[in-house]
Amino acid sequence: xxxxxxxxxxxxxxxxxxxxxxxxxxxxxxxxxxxxxxxxxxxxxxxxxxxxxxxxxxxxxxxxxxxxxxxxxxxxxxxxxxxxxxxxxxxxxxxxxxxxxxxxxxxxxxxxxxxxxxxxxxxxxxxxxxxxxxxxxxxxxxxxxxxxxxxxxxxxxxxxxxxxxxxxxxxxxxxxxxxxxxxxxxxxxxxxxxxxxxxxxxxxxxxxxxxxxxxxxxxxxxxxxxxxxxxxxxxxxxxxxxxxxxxxxxxxxxxxxxxxxxxxxxxxxxxxxxxxxxxxxxxxxxxxxxxxxxxxxxxxxxxxxxxxxxxxxxxxxxxxxxxxxxxxxxxxxxxxxxxxxxxxxxxxxxxxxxxxxxx
Ligand code: F6P
Numbered sequence: 001x002x003x004x005x006x007x008x009x010x011x012x013x014x015x016x017x018x019x020x021x022x023x024x025x026x027x028x029x030x031x032x033x034x035x036x037x038x039x040x041x042x043x044x045x046x047x048x049x050x051x052x053x054x055x056x057x058x059x060x061x062x063x064x065x066x067x068x069x070x071x072x073x074x075x076x077x078x079x080x081x082x083x084x085x086x087x088x089x090x091x092x093x094x095x096x097x098x099x100x101x102x103x104x105x106x107x108x109x110x111x112x113x114x115x116x117x118x119x120x121x122x123x124x125x126x127x128x129x130x131x132x133x134x135x136x137x138x139x140x141x142x143x144x145x146x147x148x149x150x151x152x153x154x155x156x157x158x159x160x161x162x163x164x165x166x167x168x169x170x171x172x173x174x175x176x177x178x179x180x181x182x183x184x185x186x187x188x189x190x191x192x193x194x195x196x197x198x199x200x201x202x203x204x205x206x207x208x209x210x211x212x213x214x215x216x217x218x219x220x221x222x223x224x225x226x227x228x229x230x231x232x233x234x235x236x237x238x239x240x241x242x243x244x245x246x247x248x249x250x251x252x253x254x255x256x257x258x259x260x261x262x263x264x265x266x267x268x269x270x271x272x273x274x275x276x277x278x279x280x281x282x283x284x285x286x287x288x289x290x291x292x293x294x295x296x297x298x299x300x301x302x303x304x305x306x307x308x309x310x311x312x313x314x315x316x317x318x319x320x321x322x323x324x325x326x327x328x329x330x331x332x333x334x335x336x337x338x339x340x341x342x343x344x345x346x347x348x349x350x351x352x353x354x355x356x357x358x359x
Pocket of ligand 1 (some may be wrong): 010072114137138139162181183235256257286
């Protein structure tokens with residue numbers, strides 16, 4: 001048996017722990033393991049396919065990033081080919097990918113990725129690739145699993161920032177708005193905000209009214225709490241509005257989420273007269289050592305992915321359905337993205353403890 005591992009999409013702490021566990025579990029069964037570098041680039045001649053063995057994964061479980069590198073560009077079904085006139089043509093290179101995998105004697109692929117990578121995995125599975133998935137993302141927006149690995153580490157990074165910002169906000173009687181990642185899901189903001197005892201949490205699932213946010217800040221002032229901490233998910237937006245976007249040439253002109261922190265800070269300062277600062281935590285949330293929780297979850301996922309291959313669970317993703325690791329078909333996972341449920345106890349407890357969602 002020869003399997004290959006690929007890491008795709010944005011990196012997340014714990015990727016290396018998954019790779020390590022999968023490689024060691026496979027080697028333990030007497031299988032051979034290959035690593036496809038940079039998503040699927042390695043299988044399309046745009047990067048390499050390398051051999052992985054026990055030596056290649058020694059001492060990596062605690063490291064952030066991925067030893068296989070990753071990319072959130074390079075969809076083999078829509079591969080961008082620049083044209084002489086400056087335009088870009090998208091070509092389908094999926095047949096080439098499958099043929100190269102066949103020539104390398106790859107019997108099965110373990111793809112470690114978020115919903116984008118899992119969509120690709122489903123398409124490749126439909127073309128006949130024997131593939132299983134592992135849910136990765138700091139955003140925790142993959143359905144079918146209680147948690148993705150990487151999420152807990154990101155929450156802890158945000159929590160550390162909130163703790164530090166609390167003392168300086170309080171010393172200066174300031175409002176500080178922290179913009180955190182999460183794409184169109186509010187899990188990072190909600191979990192870190194509640195654990196960090198923020199005063200306002202803005203998430204995409206609950207469109208806010210800036211006046212309600214200011215009311216909360218004024219009420220705290222009246223109660224002698226002259227500082228406030230606002231945690232804003234990058235995908236949050238005002239009622240009747242739309243998410244804040246930034247454009248970057250490096251993303252091929254594609255818009256990315258961002259800018260809510262500064263916009264909300266300005267609005268609060270204008271309306272309340274309080275000195276307000278903002279901070280974008282950005283990619284800090286994707287780096288660093290995975291927490292113990294993420295390292296363990298990633299290791300369990302890596303081991304379970306090899307079991308899924310052994311059981312020929314093609315087209316399935318390993319998932320945490322506490323306390324067990326199970327497998328869920330990609331089709332079920334992809335039916336709809338996971339979002340914060342408004343009746344969840346985390347939301348209710350946040351409200352009950354006085355946190356405002358600006359609604
Ligand atoms: O999906 C993970 C994530 O970090 C999101 O939270 C964020 O919106 C996005 O990726 C950032 O992507 P990039 O690495 O391209 O800036």
